[in-house]
Amino acid sequence: MKDARIDRRLFLRGIGGVTAGVAAATALSACGTGTSRVASGGGKGGGKTVVVRDSGGSYGAALQKAIYTPFTQETGIQVKVLNLDDAPLLAQIKQGRPQCDLINNSMMSHTKYVAQDALERLDLDRIKSVKSAKIPENQITDHAVGSSFYGACMAYRTDAFGGKKPESWADFWDTKAFQGGRSMCNPDGDLPELEFALLADGVPMDKLYPLDVDRAFKVLTRLRGDIKKFWDSGPLPGVLLSRQEVTMSTVWDGRIADLQKQGVPVTRQLNGMRRQFQGYAIAKGAANADNAYQLMDFSLRAESQAALAKAFPSNPSSPLAYAKLTEDERNALAGAPKYYDKGFDTDIDWWLKNESAVTKRWLEWARG
Amino acid sequence: MAATLTAGAPARPRKRLASRRTRVGILYALPVVVYLLVLFVYPIFSTLLLSLKDADGSFTLHWYADALTGVNLSVLLTTLRISAETAVLSLVFGFVLAQAITRLKPILAGLAMLVVVVPHFVSALVRTYGWIIMLGDKGLVNETLTSMSVPGAPFQLLYNELGVVIGTTSMMLPYTVLLLYGVMRGVDRRLLAAASSMGAGKVTIFRRIYLPLVAPGLASAGLLSFILSLGYYITPALMGGPDQTMIATLINQQVTKENQWNGAAAQGVILLVLTLAGLLLVKVVTSLGASRKKRSAT
Numbered sequence: 001m002k003d004a005r006i007d008r009r010l011f012l013r014g015i016g017g018v019t020a021g022v023a024a025a026t027a028l029s030a031c032g033t034g035t036s037r038v039a040s041g042g043g044k045g046g047g048k049t050v051v052v053r054d055s056g057g058s059y060g061a062a063l064q065k066a067i068y069t070p071f072t073q074e075t076g077i078q079v080k081v082l083n084l085d086d087a088p089l090l091a092q093i094k095q096g097r098p099q100c101d102l103i104n105n106s107m108m109s110h111t112k113y114v115a116q117d118a119l120e121r122l123d124l125d126r127i128k129s130v131k132s133a134k135i136p137e138n139q140i141t142d143h144a145v146g147s148s149f150y151g152a153c154m155a156y157r158t159d160a161f162g163g164k165k166p167e168s169w170a171d172f173w174d175t176k177a178f179q180g181g182r183s184m185c186n187p188d189g190d191l192p193e194l195e196f197a198l199l200a201d202g203v204p205m206d207k208l209y210p211l212d213v214d215r216a217f218k219v220l221t222r223l224r225g226d227i228k229k230f231w232d233s234g235p236l237p238g239v240l241l242s243r244q245e246v247t248m249s250t251v252w253d254g255r256i257a258d259l260q261k262q263g264v265p266v267t268r269q270l271n272g273m274r275r276q277f278q279g280y281a282i283a284k285g286a287a288n289a290d291n292a293y294q295l296m297d298f299s300l301r302a303e304s305q306a307a308l309a310k311a312f313p314s315n316p317s318s319p320l321a322y323a324k325l326t327e328d329e330r331n332a333l334a335g336a337p338k339y340y341d342k343g344f345d346t347d348i349d350w351w352l353k354n355e356s357a358v359t360k361r362w363l364e365w366a367r368g
Numbered sequence: 369m370a371a372t373l374t375a376g377a378p379a380r381p382r383k384r385l386a387s388r389r390t391r392v393g394i395l396y397a398l399p400v401v402v403y404l405l406v407l408f409v410y411p412i413f414s415t416l417l418l419s420l421k422d423a424d425g426s427f428t429l430h431w432y433a434d435a436l437t438g439v440n441l442s443v444l445l446t447t448l449r450i451s452a453e454t455a456v457l458s459l460v461f462g463f464v465l466a467q468a469i470t471r472l473k474p475i476l477a478g479l480a481m482l483v484v485v486v487p488h489f490v491s492a493l494v495r496t497y498g499w500i501i502m503l504g505d506k507g508l509v510n511e512t513l514t515s516m517s518v519p520g521a522p523f524q525l526l527y528n529e530l531g532v533v534i535g536t537t538s539m540m541l542p543y544t545v546l547l548l549y550g551v552m553r554g555v556d557r558r559l560l561a562a563a564s565s566m567g568a569g570k571v572t573i574f575r576r577i578y579l580p581l582v583a584p585g586l587a588s589a590g591l592l593s594f595i596l597s598l599g600y601y602i603t604p605a606l607m608g609g610p611d612q613t614m615i616a617t618l619i620n621q622q623v624t625k626e627n628q629w630n631g632a633a634a635q636g637v638i639l640l641v642l643t644l645a646g647l648l649l650v651k652v653v654t655s656l657g658a659s660r661k662k663r664s665a666t
Contacts, residue, residue: 087623112627187621188605229527232605239497244506245526356626364439366610 049078050291051100053283056083057234062312063104070307071298077291086112093118093284101286102295107277108348110144119143120282126293129300133318138345144281147300148314151253151334151343152190153273155237158265160247169200169272172248173219175226180247182223183240186230187359191276191351193250194220194358195344199272209347213358217365224368241266253334254313270334273343277317309333412640419633431634440618444638447615450529450604451597454536458593459586461537462544469545470552481549485542496606499535500526532608536600540593547592551585584654591650595643615639 052068054060060081068079082100084092086109092098094116103110103119113119121142124130130145139146156166161178171178184193194216195208201219203212228246231237237249238256242264253273256266280296282289298304305316306324315335316322322330322337330336334343351358422428434440465484469477487495502508503525510522525531555578563573601616615635622632 085624087627090627116627186605186610187625188617230610233493235493236496239500243500243504245500245504356628359621359625360439363443363610363613367439367442367613368611 048076048291049080050102050288050295051080051082052102052104052292052295053082053084053089053100054104056081059312059314062308062314066307066311067299067304068295070304071295074298075294077294079295089283090116090118096285098283098285098287100283101288101292103281103283104147104278105281107139107141107144107146107279108346108351110141110279110281111348111352113281114143118284120284120286120289122282123293127297127300129297129302133300133302133305134320135300135317136319139277139279139317144279145296145300146277146279146317147305148279148308148316149275149277149335150314151270151273151275152185152193152250153253153334153343154248154269154271155241155251155256155266156248156269157241157244158267166248166269167271168269169196170202172196173200173223175223178248181228181245182226183229183231183237183246183249184223184227185250186232187362188232189230189234189236190252191346191355192358192362193274195274195346196250196272197223205272205344208344209350211350211354213354213361217361220365224366230366238266253315257313257332270339270342273334273339274346275315275334275343276346276348278314279317415633416637418630419637421630423630431631432638434631435634435638440635443613443618444615444635446612447598448642450532450536450612450614451594451600453529453533454540454597455590455594457533457537458540458544459590462541462548462589463586465541466545466548466552469549481545484545487538488542492602492606499531499607503531503534526607527609529608529612532604532612535603535607536597539600539603540596543592543596544589547589548582548585551582555581583657587650587654591646594646598639598643 054063060083064081068081071077072079084099086105089098089100089103090113093113103113105113110119122145124140127145129135130140135145154166154169154172156178157180160180164177166172166174166178172182175182184196185191194211194213197216197219198208198212199205201215203215229236229240231240231249234252234255237251238259240246241249241256242259251268253268253270256264256268259266280299282292282296286292299308300318302316302318302320302324305318305321308314309316309321309325310329313333315333319337322333322335325333331338333339419431420427420429422430436444465480469480472480490498500507504510505522505524507525509525513521513523525534559577559581560573563577568576599616600614601620604612604614605617615638619632619635619639622628622635
């Protein structure tokens with residue numbers, strides 16, 4: 001009997017292990033679960049709460065400081081935060097009981113949600129700031145509005161190449177002139193960096209899409225032996241660079257700013273930066289849709305975007321926001337007008353069609 | 369689970385069932401059974417169903433075919449290999465550690481346990497940073513080896529299988545140490561003394577007395593770390609490369625990135641079957657051992 005009992009416990013633990021990945025993700029986001037649907041009984045627009053989903057971490061802390069707290073001060077509406085992955089959130093929306101009202105997510109994820117019929121169609125008349133902040137046309141869709149973008153660019157140790165500076169992705173691939181290990185992203189972290197390979201191979205920035213996948217992987221193969229680690233989380237490239245594990249890495253722009261302040265000899269190269277937009281949408285069946293509209297309107301204002309940019313290296317989608325920053329603050333951002341031509345926008349339509357196949361091929365390629 | 373409920377029933381179940389005590393016992397067990405049925409058996413069966421459903425709802429096996437071919441199969445084999453390596457290493461180190469801890473004074477033993485368990489409560493990123501400081505090219509280990517001019521240094525101790533196994537073994541150590549410690553404390557020291565009084569050498573005592581006494585603990589500890597490693601995800605991702613991708617990573621990618629629950633369910637079921645197979649194997653081995661012992665006794 002005793003044996004059997006222990007065995008069952010092992011068995012249950014085993015199951016626990018199986019689901020550990022998902023469970024961990026849920027546990028991490030548990031901080032938001034207590035806040036659900038507080039105002040659902042508040043009647044039409046009478047609720048004084050709005051629940052917003054964001055990805056947490058230092059970005060979440062910056063949003064709290066620069067957006068949510070001032071919003072509550074202005075409107076009296078309490079903002080509760082939910083950190084939840086796409087999969088459980090989509091499941092909630094499908095059941096008709098989303099825990100959150102407003103969703104802060106990548107525009108690519110928003111498009112995936114639309115395919116699942118999980119977002120409310122937006123009434124742009126209720127979001128005045130879209131016009132007043134001059135949000136670019138291509139960042140306004142039927143279901144979501146882009147608020148900022150993040151750039152993936154190159155970061156390198158300034159002490160590694162005897163004063164030489166890598167200028168392009170071709171230099172990133174040139175391990176003779178720029179010696180040392182490399183790091184690039186893993187599909188867990190971001191979209192595979194096929195664009196960088198194509199740029200390194202001489203494809204012009206405006207002719208990238210549709211991506212030539214075969215050619216990109218061929219170019220990636222040339223660098224495979226020098227890639228020591230595929231990073232899967234934002235802070236990792238900085239860690240690898242500061243510990244001299246690698247001399248060059250791809251990085252989310254802004255993630256090495258703290259290292260620079262600490263005096264680590266690293267810097268970024270924005271040539272060939274890949275931009276991906278982040279934006280707001282309202283969950284289908286949101287309990288506090290009116291308040292969600294208000295928070296969305298507030299977040300998209302040029303002043304709010306500028307305030308966020310001061311707290312976190314996110315690049316405002318509103319061109320007016322940059323004028324509200326000091327010269328130094330502006331130039332720290334990859335979105336500053338003087339850098340804008342160095343980068344390109346990710347074609348999310350192409351990636352939506354091809355992400356799954358490329359991810360699978362990436363794994364086959366990386367395992368060699 | 370059915371095994372649990374019936375395992376205790378001896379040869380004459382009917383008479384047993386009839387007794388009042390048993391009926392009361394069943395009544396007491398009912399809430400747990402209902403709880404497990406609703407929260408455990410039902411989800412597992414719905415996962416199973418999910419893995420057999422095509423996008424349009426029709427029956428299909430192609431998620432399994434997909435999971436057992438190409439890169440998915442090689443990931444599955446990698447998962448099994450790394451889990452086995454982890455199980456063996458954490459058993460060896462766990463055995464030595466637990467053995468050492470049983471000889472310590474209680475206060476020191478508690479302290480040693482703390483040292484073994486504490487890394488569990490450190491966040492994954494901090495732990496990774498720690499491992500890089502220890503094992504990186506410019507890390508403590510390699511710097512020391514280089515300064516001692518050990519040939520071949522610096523060694524690549526991270527982002528390969530060695531790195532992953534170092535990481536997972538350190539994560540499994542608390543389980544094996546705690547389990548083995550309990551078993552070792554239960555060993556009657558007088559048996560060892562008796563053996564030595566009859567002239568058995570140290571090796572003989574260890575091999576013929578001590579090892580058989582702690583064998584059940586070794587089996588459960590090894591199995592536990594194997595099963596737990598099967599579902600491991602964060603450590604291999606942080607300390608390994610693409611060659612050390614584990615199946616849990618694929619499941620996670622399918623669910624969170626591609627919203628592809630059917631394929632993920634199929635891989636989950638495969639993992640579950642492997643776990644059950646592991647349990648069965650241990651059961652078979654232990655019952656074989658027991659029957660052999662019985663035969664040699666008669």
